[in-house]
Amino acid sequence: xxxxxxxxxxxxxxxxxxxxxxxxxxxxxxxxxxxxxxxxxxxxxxxxxxxxxxxxxxxxxxxxxxxxxxxxxxxxxxxxxxxxxxxxxxxxxxxxxxxxxxxxxxxxxxxxxxxxxxxxxxxxxxxxxxxxxxxxxxxxxxxxxxxxxxxxxxxxxxxxxxxxxxxxxxxxxxxxxxxxxxxxxxxxxxxxxxxxxxxxxxxxxxxxxxxxxxxxxxxxxxxxxxxxxxxxxxxxxxxxxxxxxxxxxxxxxxxxxxxxxxxxxxxxxxxxxxxxxxx
Amino acid sequence: xxxxxxxxxxxxxxxxxxxxxxxxxxxxxxxxxxxxxxxxxxxxxxxxxxxxxxxxxxxxxxxxxxxxxxxxxxxxxxxxxxxxxxxxxxxxxxxxxxxxxxxxxxxxxxxxxxxxxxxxxxxxxxxxxxxxxxxxxxxxxxxxxxxxxxxxxxxxxxxxxxxxxxxxxxxxxxxxxxxxxxxxxxxxxxxxxxxxxxxxxxxxxxxxxxxxxxxxxxxxxxxxxxxxxxxxxxxxxxxxxxxxxxxxxxxxxxxxxxxxxxxxxxxxxxxxxxxxxxx
Numbered sequence: 001x002x003x004x005x006x007x008x009x010x011x012x013x014x015x016x017x018x019x020x021x022x023x024x025x026x027x028x029x030x031x032x033x034x035x036x037x038x039x040x041x042x043x044x045x046x047x048x049x050x051x052x053x054x055x056x057x058x059x060x061x062x063x064x065x066x067x068x069x070x071x072x073x074x075x076x077x078x079x080x081x082x083x084x085x086x087x088x089x090x091x092x093x094x095x096x097x098x099x100x101x102x103x104x105x106x107x108x109x110x111x112x113x114x115x116x117x118x119x120x121x122x123x124x125x126x127x128x129x130x131x132x133x134x135x136x137x138x139x140x141x142x143x144x145x146x147x148x149x150x151x152x153x154x155x156x157x158x159x160x161x162x163x164x165x166x167x168x169x170x171x172x173x174x175x176x177x178x179x180x181x182x183x184x185x186x187x188x189x190x191x192x193x194x195x196x197x198x199x200x201x202x203x204x205x206x207x208x209x210x211x212x213x214x215x216x217x218x219x220x221x222x223x224x225x226x227x228x229x230x231x232x233x234x235x236x237x238x239x240x241x242x243x244x245x246x247x248x249x250x251x252x253x254x255x256x257x258x259x260x261x262x263x264x265x266x267x268x269x270x271x272x273x274x275x276x277x278x279x
Numbered sequence: 280x281x282x283x284x285x286x287x288x289x290x291x292x293x294x295x296x297x298x299x300x301x302x303x304x305x306x307x308x309x310x311x312x313x314x315x316x317x318x319x320x321x322x323x324x325x326x327x328x329x330x331x332x333x334x335x336x337x338x339x340x341x342x343x344x345x346x347x348x349x350x351x352x353x354x355x356x357x358x359x360x361x362x363x364x365x366x367x368x369x370x371x372x373x374x375x376x377x378x379x380x381x382x383x384x385x386x387x388x389x390x391x392x393x394x395x396x397x398x399x400x401x402x403x404x405x406x407x408x409x410x411x412x413x414x415x416x417x418x419x420x421x422x423x424x425x426x427x428x429x430x431x432x433x434x435x436x437x438x439x440x441x442x443x444x445x446x447x448x449x450x451x452x453x454x455x456x457x458x459x460x461x462x463x464x465x466x467x468x469x470x471x472x473x474x475x476x477x478x479x480x481x482x483x484x485x486x487x488x489x490x491x492x493x494x495x496x497x498x499x500x501x502x503x504x505x506x507x508x509x510x511x512x513x514x515x516x517x518x519x520x521x522x523x524x525x526x527x528x529x530x531x532x533x534x535x536x537x538x539x540x541x542x543x544x545x546x547x548x549x550x551x552x553x554x555x556x557x558x
Contacts, residue, residue, distance in 0.1 A: 062529075119421035133497065138415035142398035142498030147530045151495040152488055154433055168529035209431055216430040217496035218412065219421030250341075250447035251426045 004052035004093075005270030006042055007100060008059040008083065010075055010127075013038055014267045015045050017052055019275070021111050021261065021268055025049070035081045043090035054094040055087060056273030058103025058266045061130075065141055068097045074167075096277040100124075100266050102139045104226065104259065105132035106276075107269030112260035113224050120220045122259070123148060124227035125207065129174040133218055140218075149174030153209040160185075160202060177206035179229045190229055200234050207235070208242030215243070216251060226259040283331035283372075284549030285321055286379060287338040287362065289354055289406075292317055293546045294324045296331055298554070300390050300540065300547055304328070314360045322369035333373040334366060335552030337382025337545045340409075344420055347376045353446075375556040379403075379545050381418045383505065383538065384411035385555075386548030391539035392503050399499045401538070402427060403506035404486065408453040412497055419497075428453030432488040439464075439481060456485035458508045469508050479513050486514070487521030494522070495530060505538040 002025070007014040012031050018024035026049045032038050046052060062071050068084025088095045098106075105122035108114045114122075118137035124130050131148030133140040140146055155164070155171045162185045164175030175181060183189045186199055193199045211223055225236060240256050247253050259265045281304070286293040291310050297303035305328045311317050325331060341350050347363025367374045377385075384401035387393045393401075397416035403409050410427030412419040419425055434443070434450045441464045443454030454460060462468045465478055472478045490502055504515060515537060522532050538544045 135414040135419045136417035140414045151492045168527045213430045248447045
């Protein structure tokens with residue numbers, strides 16, 4: 001029995017069929033254009049590659065998980081898109097819908113860094129910052145779903161006068177520490193900034209503040225830090241150092257690690273969501 | 280069948296036997312003195328008032344929930360106290376041990392403000408600040424348990440040069456916004472500060488920052504704000520106003536309410552923990 005998975009990003013969609021990292025057939029990636037075209041390509045891909053038992057989707061957001069919608073995204077044409085309905089109608093299989101980061105958390109739990117854990121966080125630091133939270137072996141959904149990128153963190157404007165890039169909150173966690181913030185603050189993207197210690201020391205401090213607040217709010221056994229910004233390899237040890245300093249021994253710092261599945265965590269997690277839905 | 284509950288505070292213990300708010304027998308309150316004397320009084324109370332099917336304890340912390348210990352408390356004599364072992368030996372019934380705020384969350388879910396909800400937070404703003412988190416109908420435990428009071432929040436030292444009272448972090452959430460912080464900042468406890476708008480406007484802003492971070496991290500359907508500081512009735516509407524302003528419409532603010540069980544949430548929640556353990 002095979003399962004379908006979609007990592008539905010704002011830039012590209014990754015679709016795959018399989019049962020896990022060692023049995024992943026027919027991976028396809030295409031750009032996110034209009035909803036009709038993008039969802040149509042996904043439907044076509046799954047139709048042409050043999051029956052799947054269920055389909056899991058890890059989506060960019062914000063999403064309405066109850067109704068299966070992408071909601072108030074600024075991405076042109078995508079606001080209030082009924083992704084689940086369209087794919088359920090096309091494929092006639094059960095469709096599970098969650099956030100991209102929740103899907104990645106599930107992938108890491110099933111095959112990656114969080115194997116065997118039931119309470120942990122997956123944080124991705126890319127163009128934006130998102131976070132998936134697993135607690136007691138269940139993804140945290142609640143009123144909507146966690147929006148870790150929009151926590152408010154400390155911002156010393158004397159040291160860093162940058163206003164932040166979040167259109168809603170300015171200098172929230174994402175506004176100060178996302179890849180978009182790095183690019184806007186320093187005038188070029190992180191991958192072109194080399195090992196400049198000013199850049200990564202400041203970035204590590206902001207990431208540590210975000211991690212500390214997640215640790216205090218959810219007491220994870222592990223924090224996974226993924227996303228493009230974390231490809232700067234000097235960053236993870238710096239984040240760990242600052243987390244330890246900020247927690248000051250009162251709260252125990254959990255291990256802070258990279259995703260074991262790398263860029264495949266999302267689509268593999270989507271496959272596992274599908275599996276769990278019908279298992 | 281009756282259950283026993285203990286709200287084991289750092290100042291006083293409340294012990295009760297019953298099945299709920301309308302059937303609560305034999306409530307007793309006594310000061311927290313030495314571990315031997317305090318645990319002994321609790322054991323004696325339950326021994327003398329008829330058999331309970333199980334005992335629930337909501338304890339001051341920090342606690343080790345796996346081992347049933349109060350751990351690194353600065354309270355003299357109480358570090359590494361085996362509360363669970365002592366009471367299990369004395370009473371020979373199942374004993375469930377959790378944090379005081381987790382117990383209060385359970386009480387509010389069973390009989391109070393969070394009736395029917397499965398993902399919400401209970402935050403108490405008293406001498407310190409603590410928080411219990413329920414997600415997917417399970418208390419969040421994780422590596423240890425949430426320590427919401429030790430999240431880092433924004434602190435504008437030009438407006439509020441106060442250093443904070445947390446011995447570990449100085450100006451963390453608890454360091455800036457607890458009842459202890461109010462007393463230290465203004466020179467007298469909150470209940471003697473009347474309606475001074477400077478006091479409560481600043482307090483509401485700090486509380487709103489903490490609530491916003493909890494909302495972004497755990498997406499609760501409801502936030503319950505209890506504890507002595509919240510007895511200043513002007514505070515709750517101010518907190519709601521600032522939470523809405525800070526979230527700026529991107530993340531939906533959940534309802535923010537007072538505990539429906541008031542000061543009984545802890546001991547009732549402890550009784551419900553006992554009930555759930557053997558139900």
